[in-house]
Amino acid sequence: MGKKEILEKFSADPERYYKVRLFEEKGFERKSCATCHRYFWTMDEKRTNCPDHSDDTYSFIGNPPTKKRFDYTQAWKEVESFFVKNGHTSVNRYPVVCRWRDDLYFTIASIVDFQRVMGSKVVFEFPANPLVVPQTCLRFKDLENVGVTGRHFSSFCMIGQHSIPNDHGYWKDQCIDLDYRLVTEQFGIDKNEVVFVEDVWEGGGSFGSSLEFFVKGVELGNAVFTEFQGDLSSYKTLDQKIIDMGAGLERFAWITMGTPTAYDCCFGPITGSLVQQAGIDANSELLVRYFTEIAKNLNRFVDLSEVRKNASKSAGISEEQIKKTIIPLEGIYLIVDHIRTLIFAISDGALPSNVGGGYNLRIMLRRIISTMDRLALKFDMNEIIDTQIDYLKNTYPELEKTRNDVKTIIEIESGRYENSKLRMQKIVSKLNQRPTVDDLIRLYESDGVTPDYLKEMNVISEIPATFYTKLSELHQSKKSEKQDHLPLEGLAETELLYYDKDPKEFDAKVLKSFDKYVVLDRTSFYARGGGQEPDHGKIAGFDVIDVNKHGNIVVHELKGGIPKEGETVLCIVDSKRREGITKHHTSTHILNSSSRNILGSWVWQHSAFKETDHARLDITHHSALTDEEVAKIEEMANAKVKENIPVTIQNFDRGTAEQKYGFRIYQGGIVPVKSVRIVSIKDFDIEACGGTHVKSTKDVELIKITRTKRIQDGVVRLEFVAGKTAQEYVKKHEAELTKASAEQTAKEQRDKLREERKEQAREKIPALLEQISQTSKGKVDEILVSSGKFYSTTDDQYDEYFHINFGEKLVKANPRAVYCGIFEERGTVRAIIHAGEEASKQNKASDIAQAVSLVLGGSGGGNPRFAQGGGPDKSKKDEAINKAKSMVLG
Ligand SMILES: [Zn+2]
Ligand SMILES: [Zn+2]
Numbered sequence: 001m002g003k004k005e006i007l008e009k010f011s012a013d014p015e016r017y018y019k020v021r022l023f024e025e026k027g028f029e030r031k032s033c034a035t036c037h038r039y040f041w042t043m044d045e046k047r048t049n050c051p052d053h054s055d056d057t058y059s060f061i062g063n064p065p066t067k068k069r070f071d072y073t074q075a076w077k078e079v080e081s082f083f084v085k086n087g088h089t090s091v092n093r094y095p096v097v098c099r100w101r102d103d104l105y106f107t108i109a110s111i112v113d114f115q116r117v118m119g120s121k122v123v124f125e126f127p128a129n130p131l132v133v134p135q136t137c138l139r140f141k142d143l144e145n146v147g148v149t150g151r152h153f154s155s156f157c158m159i160g161q162h163s164i165p166n167d168h169g170y171w172k173d174q175c176i177d178l179d180y181r182l183v184t185e186q187f188g189i190d191k192n193e194v195v196f197v198e199d200v201w202e203g204g205g206s207f208g209s210s211l212e213f214f215v216k217g218v219e220l221g222n223a224v225f226t227e228f229q230g231d232l233s234s235y236k237t238l239d240q241k242i243i244d245m246g247a248g249l250e251r252f253a254w255i256t257m258g259t260p261t262a263y264d265c266c267f268g269p270i271t272g273s274l275v276q277q278a279g280i281d282a283n284s285e286l287l288v289r290y291f292t293e294i295a296k297n298l299n300r301f302v303d304l305s306e307v308r309k310n311a312s313k314s315a316g317i318s319e320e321q322i323k324k325t326i327i328p329l330e331g332i333y334l335i336v337d338h339i340r341t342l343i344f345a346i347s348d349g350a351l352p353s354n355v356g357g358g359y360n361l362r363i364m365l366r367r368i369i370s371t372m373d374r375l376a377l378k379f380d381m382n383e384i385i386d387t388q389i390d391y392l393k394n395t396y397p398e399l400e401k402t403r404n405d406v407k408t409i410i411e412i413e414s415g416r417y418e419n420s421k422l423r424m425q426k427i428v429s430k431l432n433q434r435p436t437v438d439d440l441i442r443l444y445e446s447d448g449v450t451p452d453y454l455k456e457m458n459v460i461s462e463i464p465a466t467f468y469t470k471l472s473e474l475h476q477s478k479k480s481e482k483q484d485h486l487p488l489e490g491l492a493e494t495e496l497l498y499y500d501k502d503p504k505e506f507d508a509k510v511l512k513s514f515d516k517y518v519v520l521d522r523t524s525f526y527a528r529g530g531g532q533e534p535d536h537g538k539i540a541g542f543d544v545i546d547v548n549k550h551g552n553i554v555v556h557e558l559k560g561g562i563p564k565e566g567e568t569v570l571c572i573v574d575s576k577r578r579e580g581i582t583k584h585h586t587s588t589h590i591l592n593s594s595s596r597n598i599l600g601s602w603v604w605q606h607s608a609f610k611e612t613d614h615a616r617l618d619i620t621h622h623s624a625l626t627d628e629e630v631a632k633i634e635e636m637a638n639a640k641v642k643e644n645i646p647v648t649i650q651n652f653d654r655g656t657a658e659q660k661y662g663f664r665i666y667q668g669g670i671v672p673v674k675s676v677r678i679v680s681i682k683d684f685d686i687e688a689c690g691g692t693h694v695k696s697t698k699d700v701e702l703i704k705i706t707r708t709k710r711i712q713d714g715v716v717r718l719e720f721v722a723g724k725t726a727q728e729y730v731k732k733h734e735a736e737l738t739k740a741s742a743e744q745t746a747k748e749q750r751d752k753l754r755e756e757r758k759e760q761a762r763e764k765i766p767a768l769l770e771q772i773s774q775t776s777k778g779k780v781d782e783i784l785v786s787s788g789k790f791y792s793t794t795d796d797q798y799d800e801y802f803h804i805n806f807g808e809k810l811v812k813a814n815p816r817a818v819y820c821g822i823f824e825e826r827g828t829v830r831a832i833i834h835a836g837e838e839a840s841k842q843n844k845a846s847d848i849a850q851a852v853s854l855v856l857g858g859s860g861g862g863n864p865r866f867a868q869g870g871g872p873d874k875s876k877k878d879e880a881i882n883k884a885k886s887m888v889l890g
Helices: 003-011 021-026 072-085 110-114 172-186 249-257 270-277 284-298 304-315 319-347 358-374 381-392 397-429 437-447 451-456 467-474 575-599 627-642 654-661 663-668 723-773 800-813 845-856 874-889
Strands: 029-032 039-042 115-118 121-124 131-138 155-163 194-203 206-215 218-231 234-248 505-514 517-520 537-539 542-550 553-559 568-573 605-610 615-620 647-653 675-681 685-688 703-712 715-722 778-780 783-786 790-793 818-825 828-835 860-862 866-871
Touching: 003 194, 021 172, 072 131, 072 155, 072 172, 072 249, 110 115, 110 131, 110 155, 110 234, 121 234, 131 319, 155 172, 155 249, 155 319, 172 194, 172 206, 172 218, 172 234, 194 218, 218 249, 234 249, 270 319, 270 381, 284 304, 284 319, 319 358, 319 381, 319 397, 358 397, 358 451, 358 467, 381 397, 397 437, 397 451, 437 451, 437 467, 575 605, 575 615, 575 627, 575 675, 575 685, 575 703, 575 715, 575 723, 605 663, 627 703, 647 654, 654 663, 654 675, 663 685, 703 723, 715 723, 723 778, 723 783, 723 800, 783 874, 790 874, 800 818, 800 828, 818 845, 818 874, 828 845, 828 874, 845 860, 845 866, 845 874
Parallel strands: 790 818
Antiparallel strands: 029 039, 039 194, 115 121, 131 155, 155 234, 194 206, 206 218, 218 234, 505 517, 505 568, 517 553, 537 542, 537 568, 542 553, 605 615, 615 715, 647 675, 675 685, 703 715, 778 783, 783 790, 818 828, 828 866, 860 866
């Protein structure tokens, strides 16, 4: 079903779909655009064209249609006070990281705030009705337009006006009435300027008519009336009709300010400050001309370079002015836009990385740096962050809390990029032709080379329009898990005993048994879920080896046989195993919050696994953990264990839980049911969790982190043990430590002795050589001298250092001599043989070493002048010497 067909159908019956009370009351006239034939509603008798095809398009630039001027912050105050005055509740923005939907990384529209997934269905849950919300939305599809078009942002504030038509809320008539009055009364825009264009909206299996409202060619908002489900050939009215009006706050500010671009009035004082720092001559008359033409040409051309070419031509802007003013300005707009998006995303817990949603954040930061490099702009990133947060906190005070965290992450990530530049340079130098879009994607995907870097390096002049769209599509959707299909139709949902009395022995009726599987009417066996491993035990005497939930039915897998359907069976849960698992589960919560406290607000649980004797917690963090960080996390966790804080479990309505505790509760992912089970360790850790937990933190006994590892970009794994296993681990570890320390001491002693002997040898060798040169037979200080040709010793006072150095000098002084030193080292006998230049012609040192080693029960080798060997037989030292002696002396 296409949008076009729905629009045709709806526009064929305007009375039913578009005519609202306001049009009737104020005398709006329905017209068809003289150019494109689209239908629109206006009070201006002379208007013949739709806003896209009117002459006054974007004529507010340099000439705003309002008396009052409102910047971004003030514009929201105006909108908010208008809707509150008219019975709406003003709701705080939801996080930009969409924790409550597993098909979206980021919040892309205000209505997403209130969508919750129930099975395969999306339902709406409103915390108030009607309501208005200043929702920051992130969208990465038009990145190449950001900074260039004057109106595209990577994140923007969507004014969300939402209502469910019932006793409290309203439907079309009142919605359009309010929107009209917002524009005309609150913002003071002339009623003849407001144009409503007929449109439709469809998505997620539902659709409805919509009215877009425009002033001077700029679309301020779109009121969608989500009404039907199905497709055009067969649809029905939704049980829950929804008013989904979304308007761009940036545009409301822009139209009242009439600045050349929306960027000039939506980022607070930072834009002006950077323009000044960069020394750009921002001649406003020239900019008004240029950006008005850009806005007009955007409707005419798809390709951005065409838009720019035509705009500069019709605005009469020279090449020189483009280079000196427009291009650096575009750079500044891009930088402030991208940093604002990073501030929101990082504050809400997202990290730049090479996976998932982190992808877009990394590419944005790299664009910022590349742009600064390309334009030789030397801005202080922290100053930009500070100025932006100072400005944004008027509307979003929560950003103050994460100010430093944002700076930390941006600094680390910038450093990483700088470090990768050398590698990127090499890759780029090997490119021998202009890269295609697919090449660009591959270059970024596999080598991290951004197109902005290629632009900076002059490899490409423009980033192709489709690059960011393609890239963001590649990383758009998360995978959803597939489940096996078991024959469970018609079975009643299993009563879960472990959430209540949790008996370890109970009777239950077999509702179904097949293959190796059993379904009971009730069970106390915990089914695998939320990273917690299943219980084991016995059902009717058979071993339970696995337990899984299929929808609301618990399926037990048995080994050795299965009971018959209809039987009542005795079930016994292995309570020891459960106890271990439970301790590890509560420990996971404690470690998660400890990690966040020690490392930073960006730490979220990425995933977790809890077994009876070990567990692991994967957290989002930018770098591998240092020993010091691990020690601190462990210390804090164990302090919480010692404090003996009660672990409480309470069920809440999902909306209430979110409002009360915020979205931090979703550490383990989304909760697909209306009632959430909140597990609290006072206010230290509060999570929505379906697992089993100890009564009080002391029950965990002890938590020991056994290993940590960076498992992917932006994710660190903590492996740990708790309870008995942790105690055992400490005992074993202590024994290992004692052993290691004894070994260390022994080694230190050996090293010391060796040093002393070395020192002695250095002093002794020259004196010994002197004495030996005067002796041809007998003994000199335990060294046997034979015929001035053979010298040997087995004395313990000499070590390897001595034999090597002494022997070398001896045979150098006496080329006819052979030296054989035998000594013990760490339980074996070693032999070192030197042969003088002359001597080696008859007796090679290597031959002697071989023969001597054979006597000692080992092996040896080397070259004719120097060889080594040895063996285990300590009783044969003298025999070995004699062997060598007889070889030399014959
Ligand atoms: Zn038109
Ligand atoms: Zn949990």
